[in-house]
Amino acid sequence: MLATFTQVADAQSTHSIQKGETLSSIGDQYSIPAAAIKRSNNLSSEHLIAGETLTIPAVVSQNEKELLARLVHAEAKGESYAGKVAVATVVLNRVDSDLFPDSVNDVVYERSASGHYAFSPVLDGSISNTADSESTRAVEEALQFRGQGQNSLYFYNPETATSKWVSTREQTIVIGNHVFAK
Structure with missing residues (x-):
């Protein structure tokens, strides 16, 4: 599924945070550095809350x-x-x-x-x-x-x-x- 996402993603998308996820694991899922996700969402810490939505930066083809x-x-x-x-x-x-x-x-x-x-x-x-x-x-x-x-x-x-x-x-x-x- 990641390959399909990478091929079609041109713009930012969103991700609903699941319990136990970290910025690092979400970054790995989308092939985006965790720091980019943190910056795109103006996060001041690594703490995530299940159920909240993150903006995922655009994947670069x-x-x-x-x-x-x-x-x-x-x-x-x-x-x-x-x-x-x-x-x-x-x-x-x-x-x-x-x-x-x-x-x-x-x-x-x-x-x-x-x-x-x-x-x-x-x-x-x-x-x-x-x-x-x-x-x-x-x-x-x-x-x-x-x-x-x-x-x-x-x-x-x-x-x-x-x-x-x-x-x-x-x-x-x-x-x-x-x-x-x-």
């Missing part, structure tokens, strides 16, 4: 992993491995946020109200380039630690960014040439 790796490769080429993981994490944070679409595909190809793509590789076509193995590994690591970290929703290079708005966001971390913010 193999095709979406490949798309995300291509985005990471294009956006973070020349950056450190940590920078690549952070770029992938921003996309996953957006998928898990109520402010953005609910799938990697929809986040990557999202357009602003003015019609611009959120990520420049979509506009310039470099999103179609094959990802390198480091970018693929970075995506896998970001998925393993999904729900942890600084909750960054944005990243930009202050040397090349054309939007002044992004620099008004709360900075969370700087890695290489990228500033990450929420």
Whole structure:
């Protein structure tokens, strides 16, 4: 049944907590890190109450992993491995946020109200380039630690960014040439 769920899940789903379940066991059931479930539900502890409902973050399909790796490769080429993981994490944070679409595909190809793509590789076509193995590994690591970290929703290079708005966001971390913010 898990394989079927993974193949068809594009958006968040819900789970009714059964007696004896833990965040870890529920995470294993859906192939989602427990930390991601905890974050999606704004839980401050590991304590669960039978009968309550949890939101389960969207499962990331193999095709979406490949798309995300291509985005990471294009956006973070020349950056450190940590920078690549952070770029992938921003996309996953957006998928898990109520402010953005609910799938990697929809986040990557999202357009602003003015019609611009959120990520420049979509506009310039470099999103179609094959990802390198480091970018693929970075995506896998970001998925393993999904729900942890600084909750960054944005990243930009202050040397090349054309939007002044992004620099008004709360900075969370700087890695290489990228500033990450929420």
